[in-house]
Amino acid sequence: MSAIHLQHLVKKFGDFTALKTMDLAIADGEFMALLGPSGCGKSTTMNMIAGMEEPTGGKILFGERDMAGVPMGRRGVGFVFQNYAIFTHMTVRQNLAYGPKMRGAAKPEIDRRVGAIAEMLQLTSLLGRKADRLSVNILQRVAIGRSAIMEPAIFLLDEPLSNVDAAFRAIMRTELKQLQRQFRQTMVYVTHDQLEAMTMADRIAVMDHGVLQQVGSPLEVYNNPANVFVARFIGAPGMNLLRGRPAESDRGLVIDLGPLGVTPPLPAAITAAVRSAQGDVLYGFRPEQATLVEGGQGLSLPVTFVERIGARTIVHLGQGETAVKAVFDNDVGLAIGQTAVVAPAVQSVRVFDAATGLALRAG
Amino acid sequence: MEAVQAKPTLRDEGAKLGFRLTLPAQILVLFIAVFPLLMQLYISLTDWSPLSGTGWWNAWSMWNNFANYTDLAVDARFWSALKRTAIVMIVCVPVEFLLGLALATLFADEFPGKRIFYSILLMPMMVVPAVAGYMFFMLFQSGGPVNDILSSISSFPVTIAWLSDPTLALIAVMVADIWQWTPLMFLILLAGLVGVPEDQIKAATLLGANSWQRFVTIVLPKMKTIIIIALAIRVIENFKIFDTLYIMTGGGPGVATETISVYIYKLTTQDLIWGYVAAIALAILIVLSIAAVFAMKRMARAREVPA
Numbered sequence: 001m002s003a004i005h006l007q008h009l010v011k012k013f014g015d016f017t018a019l020k021t022m023d024l025a026i027a028d029g030e031f032m033a034l035l036g037p038s039g040c041g042k043s044t045t046m047n048m049i050a051g052m053e054e055p056t057g058g059k060i061l062f063g064e065r066d067m068a069g070v071p072m073g074r075r076g077v078g079f080v081f082q083n084y085a086i087f088t089h090m091t092v093r094q095n096l097a098y099g100p101k102m103r104g105a106a107k108p109e110i111d112r113r114v115g116a117i118a119e120m121l122q123l124t125s126l127l128g129r130k131a132d133r134l135s136v137n138i139l140q141r142v143a144i145g146r147s148a149i150m151e152p153a154i155f156l157l158d159e160p161l162s163n164v165d166a167a168f169r170a171i172m173r174t175e176l177k178q179l180q181r182q183f184r185q186t187m188v189y190v191t192h193d194q195l196e197a198m199t200m201a202d203r204i205a206v207m208d209h210g211v212l213q214q215v216g217s218p219l220e221v222y223n224n225p226a227n228v229f230v231a232r233f234i235g236a237p238g239m240n241l242l243r244g245r246p247a248e249s250d251r252g253l254v255i256d257l258g259p260l261g262v263t264p265p266l267p268a269a270i271t272a273a274v275r276s277a278q279g280d281v282l283y284g285f286r287p288e289q290a291t292l293v294e295g296g297q298g299l300s301l302p303v304t305f306v307e308r309i310g311a312r313t314i315v316h317l318g319q320g321e322t323a324v325k326a327v328f329d330n331d332v333g334l335a336i337g338q339t340a341v342v343a344p345a346v347q348s349v350r351v352f353d354a355a356t357g358l359a360l361r362a363g
Numbered sequence: 364m365e366a367v368q369a370k371p372t373l374r375d376e377g378a379k380l381g382f383r384l385t386l387p388a389q390i391l392v393l394f395i396a397v398f399p400l401l402m403q404l405y406i407s408l409t410d411w412s413p414l415s416g417t418g419w420w421n422a423w424s425m426w427n428n429f430a431n432y433t434d435l436a437v438d439a440r441f442w443s444a445l446k447r448t449a450i451v452m453i454v455c456v457p458v459e460f461l462l463g464l465a466l467a468t469l470f471a472d473e474f475p476g477k478r479i480f481y482s483i484l485l486m487p488m489m490v491v492p493a494v495a496g497y498m499f500f501m502l503f504q505s506g507g508p509v510n511d512i513l514s515s516i517s518s519f520p521v522t523i524a525w526l527s528d529p530t531l532a533l534i535a536v537m538v539a540d541i542w543q544w545t546p547l548m549f550l551i552l553l554a555g556l557v558g559v560p561e562d563q564i565k566a567a568t569l570l571g572a573n574s575w576q577r578f579v580t581i582v583l584p585k586m587k588t589i590i591i592i593a594l595a596i597r598v599i600e601n602f603k604i605f606d607t608l609y610i611m612t613g614g615g616p617g618v619a620t621e622t623i624s625v626y627i628y629k630l631t632t633q634d635l636i637w638g639y640v641a642a643i644a645l646a647i648l649i650v651l652s653i654a655a656v657f658a659m660k661r662m663a664r665a666r667e668v669p670a
Binding site for chain 1: 562566568570576580584585
């Protein structure tokens with residue numbers, strides 16, 4: 001009933017195409033994150049779902065119902081704004097009561113619903129407070145409560161954590177996820193922060209330049225990026241990509257990386273796809289999947305920079321075309337200028353077509 | 364003198380130096396602001412007039428035991444002028460406010476030709492009030508354009524003597540004031556309207572509020588401070604209404620359009636009883652000050668809830 005279907009959705013602002021033919025099915029009760037850099041069309045998509053923008057082409061269905069021409073006040077959509085858009089001239093109670101009141105609910109009915117929602121969001125003691133001097137996590141709860149009181153089938157959240165400092169963000173991520181479990185609504189969450197998307201979403205829709213790049217569970221998107229953009233965008237730092245050519249060796253199919261030598265054999269699952277590739281390919285592996293090898297087989301590169309961030313150490317190796325990052329759980333005794341040999345874990349290697357940017361994989 | 368003196372702190376020193384450095388300016392301000400007021404108070408207690416043949420500083424010899432103030436209390440012409448001023452204000456300010464608000468609401472959205480209309484709308488405000496007075500003086504002549512328009516609408520000749528009829532003259536004067544000052548109201552209110560956070564309006568829409576509900580529950584409360592400012596400006600300005608009115612009617616016919624300012628002007632230039640004028644001016648200043656304090660208090664209260 002509250003599933004969302006986007007069918008061939010297009011949005012143009014004059015000559016600028018903000019969204020190029022988007023197809024996406026969001027299941028009932030699903031937490032879907034729209035993830036991408038600024039200007040990728042994620043907010044435009046969200047605004048069209050909410051009815052703030054009219055699509056240039058395509059359809060938006062809520063369940064079976066076409067939303068074309070349905071004004072935003074009648075879509076039954078809860079929307080949490082980036083800055084929460086709390087009515088600062090009202091009390092918390094008035095904010096929560098706003099929706100039912102505007103729809104003409106009776107006073108006892110409003111009081112009952114406000115009481116219930118305040119209870120659920122632990123806002124009961126704050127009901128009498130003016131909304132202009134509340135801390136962000138309370139504002140967020142008021143914003144959610146104000147929408148939730150309308151019992152919307154769909155909840156849209158537009159980068160609700162982007163104004164919050166890092167420590168608070170961690171708390172609020174958990175809080176949001178718990179709230180979603182309580183409400184069991186379909187949630188669409190727009191963010192440019194992959195950590196938020198990865199930790200909260202059931203599935204992530206990665207977008208760039210108005211094009212949907214990949215839809216999948218957080219781990220699927222992380223482990224099997226569909227293309228070079230997703231590979232680079234997901235993960236911190238993103239996937240290492242090195243240009244090379246497939247070559248046969250006595251150990252199986254490898255990639256000839258030119259001056260960097262030859263890679264270890266590729267995982268069996270992708271050899272067929274790589275073998276049939278035309279031209280150059282990009283050899284990709286996650287920085288977290290690299291290990292230091294002493295004198296063994298691997299990529300031999302000079303250390304250019306070492307970032308030590310407590311729990312992890314990020315080692316930058318090589319430059320330009322051959323730049324590689326490796327992430328280690330512990331500090332490693334490497335200094336700038338030294339040469340290190342890193343080897344990617346074989347099963348984690350992904351290969352992309354250098355021309356199209358698409359992943360080369362079976363099927 | 365004192366055996367034990369607290370050592371002056373750096374802060375005290377700074378304050379002292381600051382006081383000394385700003386002293387000349389402070390004296391100047393004091394002279395500009397306070398001196399005329401004291402002079403007025405002094406003269407208002409005497410029968411002094413420029414015809415007395417002595418300087419104003421000698422006015423003490425004409426001390427009249429508050430006679431100016433007791434006269435004022437029973438001066439029917441003063442009270443009727445005050446009442447008329449109040450009527451003009453009670454009609455003009457709300458009309459200007461409502462028209463200004465309606466126009467501001469209109470201009471908050473985009474429409475073709477907006478910039479041109481915007482410029483046209485602001486023009487009356489830039490017309491010198493005396494010139495506006497002449498314009499309306501001519502418009503409201505019995506053979507003037509206003510009657511011409513009424514004639515063509517009603518299709519029989521209209522020759523209303525607008526400025527000679529006591530009631531119609533007052534209406535004509537109010538029309539001129541509304542024409543000239545609605546743009547100011549519009550400008551201030553538009554600034555306030557544009558400042559209303561768009562997200563909150565969208566949020567209200569998503570929660571099911573219709574446009575009227577949004578206007579009443581979100582837009583107006585957010586504009587409270589600016590509305591009070593706009594009203595205060597116009598109330599104070601309108602109370603002093605003079606140039607346009609004086610050129611249109613001279614306060615006439617009879618005293619039918621005589622407001623406080625016109626009355627004071629006549630007393631000053633025709634009757635030359637300056638002691639009495641000073642008493643009236645002072646009385647009005649006190650009334651306006653009370654109104655201003657009241658408005659500012661309201662504003663401070665409105666600002667406790669920032670937009």
